[in-house]
Amino acid sequence: xxxxxxxxxxxxxxxxxxxxxxxxxxxxxxxxxxxxxxxxxxxxxxxxxxxxxxxxxxxxxxxxxxxxxxxxxxxxxxxxxxxxxxxxxxxxxxxxxxxxxxxxxxxxxxxxxxxxxxxxxxxxxxxxxxxxxxxxxxxxxxxxxxxxxxxxxxxxxxxxxxxxxxxxxxxxxxxxxxxxxxxxxxxxxxxxxxxxxxxxxxxxxxx
Numbered sequence: 001x002x003x004x005x006x007x008x009x010x011x012x013x014x015x016x017x018x019x020x021x022x023x024x025x026x027x028x029x030x031x032x033x034x035x036x037x038x039x040x041x042x043x044x045x046x047x048x049x050x051x052x053x054x055x056x057x058x059x060x061x062x063x064x065x066x067x068x069x070x071x072x073x074x075x076x077x078x079x080x081x082x083x084x085x086x087x088x089x090x091x092x093x094x095x096x097x098x099x100x101x102x103x104x105x106x107x108x109x110x111x112x113x114x115x116x117x118x119x120x121x122x123x124x125x126x127x128x129x130x131x132x133x134x135x136x137x138x139x140x141x142x143x144x145x146x147x148x149x150x151x152x153x154x155x156x157x158x159x160x161x162x163x164x165x166x167x168x169x170x171x172x173x174x175x176x177x178x179x180x181x182x183x184x185x186x187x188x189x190x191x192x193x194x195x196x197x198x199x200x201x202x203x204x205x206x207x
Contacts, residue, residue: 001194009187019044022184032058050087051145053125065139073148084152085159086126119148122136128156168204175200 015021019036020028020043030034037042038057043116048055051071076082091110093103094179116127120136126146139142149156159170160176168175178199182194 001197002190005183005187005190005193009183012184012187026181026184032034035061038069049127051142052124054139055140056097058123066141068142071145081155084148085158086147086149086156087159087162164201168201 012022018025019066030049033044034053034056035040035048037047038061040061052069052187054065054069056070058065060099063069073082074085086125091107093100093107097103113127113128113131113133116125116129116132117136119125120127120132120142121138121140123138126142126149130150131169132146134143134146142159164170164176169177176197179193179196183190187193
């Protein structure tokens, strides 16, 4: 963790690598970060985000995916392989609900390649269903992204924001959210930041 924060801190300290510098980055939300790359007056070369950014670049800014907008996988660390990091959504049906049977039928349908094809065509969506026709995706970039997800198999990992409890990673102004923002403001002490993250995580996990 300290090594990762040290590398991140080196990037943060070079204001040329952060659009608007650290101060502006702290006030830039997700739509704003995408606009900095694909908007009418871009001032950044790339944005680190999920595959759904392609849909934003296309629908909001009229970019041609594959020509005006492209992607590259997150680089490997050292001699390791490039990771396939993902996010996801979970659907739940309450067993004692009066519509539980119909709810389960809906979930079973949503797991089919037929349902996935509808979502894939709409964009901003990747399916882990191996039976889905890659032609359902609207462009080559999304097809390539979907292929990397399928080929990764059991090596796919959910990112930390999808694994950590909300008290640690999903509460604005607290836990990981605040600690990493503080580190962006002043990235001079990665050891201290790592210790603060460990302390906050232990509290959120109750140990």
